[in-house]
Amino acid sequence: MASTKRVVVRPASHAGSWYSANRGQLSNEIDGWLREASSRDHNEHMPRGFICPHAGYRYSGLPAAHAYRSLEAAVTVNSSPNIFVLGPSHHAPFHGCRLTQYESLETPLGSLPVNRQIVSELAESRMMSYLDSFVDDEEHSLEMQFPFIARKAPSAKVIPIMVGSISEDEEAQFGALLSRYVENPQNLFVISSDFCHWGRRFGYTFYDESWGGKGQIWKSIEHLDRLAMDHIESCDSGAFSDYLRTYSNTICGRRAISIMIHALNRASGAHLRPKFVHYAQSSQVTTTNDSSVSYAVANIINTD
Numbered sequence: 269m270a271s272t273k274r275v276v277v278r279p280a281s282h283a284g285s286w287y288s289a290n291r292g293q294l295s296n297e298i299d300g301w302l303r304e305a306s307s308r309d310h311n312e313h314m315p316r317g318f319i320c321p322h323a324g325y326r327y328s329g330l331p332a333a334h335a336y337r338s339l340e341a342a343v344t345v346n347s348s349p350n351i352f353v354l355g356p357s358h359h360a361p362f363h364g365c366r367l368t369q370y371e372s373l374e375t376p377l378g379s380l381p382v383n384r385q386i387v388s389e390l391a392e393s394r395m396m397s398y399l400d401s402f403v404d405d406e407e408h409s410l411e412m413q414f415p416f417i418a419r420k421a422p423s424a425k426v427i428p429i430m431v432g433s434i435s436e437d438e439e440a441q442f443g444a445l446l447s448r449y450v451e452n453p454q455n456l457f458v459i460s461s462d463f464c465h466w467g468r469r470f471g472y473t474f475y476d477e478s479w480g481g482k483g484q485i486w487k488s489i490e491h492l493d494r495l496a497m498d499h500i501e502s503c504d505s506g507a508f509s510d511y512l513r514t515y516s517n518t519i520c521g522r523r524a525i526s527i528m529i530h531a532l533n534r535a536s537g538a539h540l541r542p543k544f545v546h547y548a549q550s551s552q553v554t555t556t557n558d559s560s561v562s563y564a565v566a567n568i569i570n571t572d
Contacts, residue, residue, distance in 0.1 A: 276370065276371050276372065277370060277371070277372050277373075277374050277379065278368065278370040278372070278373045278374060278401075278404060278405065278411075279374050279405060280373075280374045280375050280411065280414070280415075281405045281406070281411065282408050282411050282412070283375070283376050286323075286324040286325065286408055286411075286412065287324065287325040287412070287415060289376050290376065291376045291377060294376050294377060294415060295377060295419065297325065297329060298329070298333070298415065298419045299419075301329045301333035302336065302337050302420075304330060305330065305333035305337045305546075313338070313341075313567060313569040313570075314338070314341045314342055314569070314570075315335075315338045315339070315341070315342055315456070315567040315568055316342070316450075316453070316455075316456055316457065316538075316540055316568045316569065317352075317456050317457030317458055317459070317528075317567075317568035318335035318336070318338075318457075318458050318565065318566060318567055318568060319335075319459045319461060319500070319525065319528075319542055319564065319565065319566040319568075320332050320336070320413065320458055320459070320460060320461075320565055321412075321461070321462045321463075321563035321564075321565070322355060322408060322410075322412040322413065322460045322461070322462060322521075323412070323462055323550070323561060323563065324412075325412075327550045327561065328412070328563050330548075331546055331563035331565055332413075332416055332563075332565070333416075334545055334565045335416075335546075335566075335567065336416045336417075336419075336420050338567055339416075339417075339420040339421055340420060342456060343421045343423075343424075346453065346454055348423045348425070349421060349424050349425075349454055349455065349456050350383050350386060350424070350425050350426075350427060350449075350455045350456070351417055351424045351425070351426050351456045351457070351458060352426075352427045352446070352449065352455060352456070352458070353410050353413050353417075353426060353427065353428045353429065353458045353460060354429045354430075354431055354458070354459050354460065354521075354524040354528065355409030355413075355428075355429075355430060355431065355459075355460030355461070355521055356430070356431050356432075356460075356461070356520045356521045356522075356523065356524060357409075357430050357431065357432050358408070358409060359403075360400075360403040360406070360407070360432075361432065361433065362403075362432040362433070363432055363433050363434065364395070364396065364397065364432055364433075364434060364438070365395070365396045365429050365432065365442055366396060366398060366399040366403075366429070366430050367387050367390055367391055367396050367397070367398050367399060367427075367428070367430075368382060368387065368398075368428045368430075369398050369399060369401055369404070370382055370404070371384060373411075373414050373426060373428070375414045375415045376415065377415055377418040378418050378422060380414060380417060380418055380422070380424060380425075380426050381425050381426070382426055382427070382428070383425035383427050386427050386449070387427060390429075390445070393445055395441065395442065395445055396445075403430075404430070409430075409460045409461075409520070409521065410428045410430060412460065413458050413460055414426070417458075424456075429524075431521070431523045431527065432523075434523055436505075436509055436526070439505070439523060439526040439527050439530055440505070440530045442527045442531075443526075443528070443529065443530020443531040443532075443533070444530065444531070444534050446527065446528075446531040447530075447531045447532075447534035447535040448535075449531075450531050450532060450534075450535035450538075450540065451536060451537050451538070453538075457528060457531075457568060459521060459524050459528050460521055460524065461520055461521020461524060461525055462519070462520055462521070462561050462562065462563060463493045463496070463517070463519050463561075463562035463564045464489050464492060464493050464517055464518055464519065464560075464562040465518040465561050465562075466485070466489050466518070466553055466559060466560050466561075466562075467553070467558060467559025467560065468556070468557075468559070469559050470518055470559065472517075472518045474488075474492065474515060474516070474517075475488050475556075476488050476491070479491040479492070483554050483555075485553040485554060485555070485556075485558070486549060486551075486552040486553045486554065486560065489549065489553060489560065489562060490547065490549070490562070492515060492517055493517070493547065493562050493564060494547070495511060495515075496511055496512075496517060496519060497544050497547075497564055497566075499511055500525060500529065500544075501541060501542055501543060501544060501566070502541075503533055503541055503542070504529075505526055505529045505530055505533070508522075508525070508526060508529065509526070528542075528568075532568070538570050538572065539570060540568055540569065540571070541568070541569065541571045542567070542568050542569075543566055543567050543568075544565065544566045545565055545566065546564070546565040547563070547564050547565070548563045549561070549562050549563070550562075550563075
């Protein structure tokens with residue numbers, strides 16, 4: 269088990285590379301993306317969370333804004349929400365789900381407090397342990413959500429959870445653990461995930477010409493992603509798992525998404541479901557020498 273020695277502030281370790289470290293510039297960029305996303309036609313719902321990408325803001329800033337544009341409605345009702353952020357570990361292999369040791373999370377827009385009470389509750393369940401601070405600092409999937417949260421919900425308390433390698437049975441167990449927090453409307457959830465990573469550099473080049481036509485690989489990729497999005501919207505964990513076994517789509521946050529599906533299905537008192545509102549690709553792939561990453565954004569809303 270990782271050390272549980274308490275450290276205080278998690279540094280904004282990807283500021284200056286994955287996004288601007290300048291407070292004014294970053295505020296202006298986020299506000300610009302939010303304005304552009306707000307100009308698009310969306311059905312307005314008060315969300316209980318999102319599925320949101322985590323690439324560098326050059327690529328994912330505008331897609332992420334399609335999620336966070338709706339956060340204002342949730343914060344208007346609940347001015348100090350708890351925001352659970354679940355995301356994958358890209359660099360450090362470990363088993364299970366792990367919790368931050370930090371008490372606050374630095375961003376160029378100000379620090380966000382960690383809800384240590386909920387973190388302690390999850391640790392006391394003995395299902396989650398603590399992250400090594402080096403692993404925490406190196407990972408980007410959680411951090412990329414923090415500046416948007418700081419901009420749109422600066423009074424929020426955050427519960428970061430990094431998801432490692434887990435089985436389908438364990439996905440259900442972690443979902444059951446989190447379901448009681450889903451039942452409390454004070455708690456919001458951000459599932460940090462990109463979708464298909466396509467290209468030789470990602471080791472994934474699945475292509476079905478019947479889905480897109482010759483030379484339009486990007487259409488095949490979109491069709492592949494939308495199959496996953498359909499299973500996620502229906503909260504069908506079995507169908508989503510079967511899909512992943514069939515196509516091996518490189519959805520990096522697939523385990524976090526599966527945990528969320530189980531949590532939504534187990535929670536009582538509200539019929540919450542993800543509803544996708546935006547889809548984009550970093551580039552349109554036309555040859556096997558190309559590559560792209562897909563960004564799919566969903567609001568988690570009450571469908572009753």
